[in-house]
Amino acid sequence: MEQNRKKVPLLNKVAYGIGTGGGNIFSQIAAAFLLQYYTDTALISAGSIATMFLVCRVFDGISDLIMGGVVDKTKSKWGKARPWLILSGPLSLLGIVLLMHVPMGASEGAKLVYAYATYIFMAVIVYTIYGIANTALLPLMSRDSEETTMLATFSAIGNNLIGLIAGASITPLVMNLGWSKASIILGAVSCIMILFSGLLNKEMADEGDMKREAVPMKEQLPAVLKNKYFFLLLLIGVFSLLMNANAIGAQIYYCNLVLGNPAFMSVLMTAGQLPGLIILFAMPYISKRWSKQMFLLIGAVLLIAGFVITGLAGTNTTMIVIGTVIRSLGAGPLLSAVFALVPDVVEYGYWKFGIRSEGLISSAQSIGSKVGIGIGSALTGWILAGVGYNPTVAATEEVINAVRFDYTWLGAILSVAILVIVLLLNVEKYAPEYMKNNERKH
Secondary structure, eight states: OHHHHHOOOHHHHHHHHHHHHHHHHHHHIIIIIHHHIIIIISOOOHHHHHHHHHHHHHHHHHHHHHHHHHHHHOOOTTOSSHHHHHHHHHHHHHHHHHHTOOOTTSOHHHHHHHHHHHHIIIIIIIHHHHHHHHHHHHHHHOOOHHHHHHHHHHHHHHHHHHHHHHHHHHHHHHHHHHHHHHHHHHHHHHHHHHHHHHHHOOOOOOHHHHHSOOOOHHHHHHHHHTOHHHHHHHHHHHHHHHHHHHHHHHHHHIIIIISSOTTHHHHHHHHTTHHHHHHHTTHHHHHHHSOHHHHHHHHHHHHHHHHHHHHHOTTOHHHHHHHHHHHHHHHHHHHHHHHHHHHHHHHHHHHHHSOOOHHHHHHHHHHHHHHHHHHHHHHHHHHHHHTTOOTTSOOOHHHHHHHHHHHTHHHHHHHHHHHHHHHHOOGGGGHHHHHHHHHHHO
């Protein structure tokens, strides 16, 4: 039993990373391409889409909390999180395909209604089921700190590697096949990867948990809301994904309007993800010397430096790539160490308030990431709408300057906010106490 609680086979770690990468295909579409698809292909106004992204975040926050409670109350032979992760695979295929099939012959109002319906289905329902289940699965696979750190590292590697491949592949896929066929391919790949993790991985058998009655939501929720690290996880998720989604969303307009080179998008997508992927391999070794918080602090400083260099670059593509690489090195820790902190926050809450809530604690990361992606994409849309962007006419100097600020200096400002939040996220200092105390409870 003790061994089962501690060790996770390598194949399962790889499978977990693949499943996380499968979910990131939708994140890549939502962050980098969806706004441009709606504005330039479906010809829906940028302001309307930006508002849609924000409105849907309200429903998203509610659905995340509900789904977190559902996972915590689920009892099945498959476990608590796995049944929902498996369900999210085919639903992701359906949702991605529906997103990219806006009826082109309809009026703009009808297109907007369709966009709302399909975006809510995919982002608010399907991605919520996937995100909560996938995050909650990590602390359910092991309670050993080194193992959960390794799982989080494999998750982040899968997230970044598959995100890199997807980000670099979407543009040529669309150019050669169109959005309709590309969406079917992307949805199918996402489905297969999520199912690979859901079907292969298992939750650990803990006799204490099996005997323990499910805690009602009315008791779980107050305990979680007393946990200050729940809110810090939520905030770091909001600001890190807001920063990332805004930069990626603005990137395609930056290449088109500021640099006048749409093909440079593939270069920046690679520069923005590959270095961050490489640094993740160092996380297990760094975590043994330094805390996950220190890893995050280094990441936040690199983010600030990367955005500042890009802002000073003008149209110097060499400097832009250097700044983007540095930014990527900073973003890598945020996608890994924050995810690895979820089990720490779960154990801290169990120690302080006597209630274990993997699902609800995981909802902080899910809510934060989706709110961040939504607002990040909306920011670009609002900025474009505010300066009168029109894809059918030549861009004005005001539009070009707005895109330049959006892609560079706004990212630096958001990165400073991330640094402040990371300084407060010091849950690991309580690890000796809550690990010793929680071991006695099992």
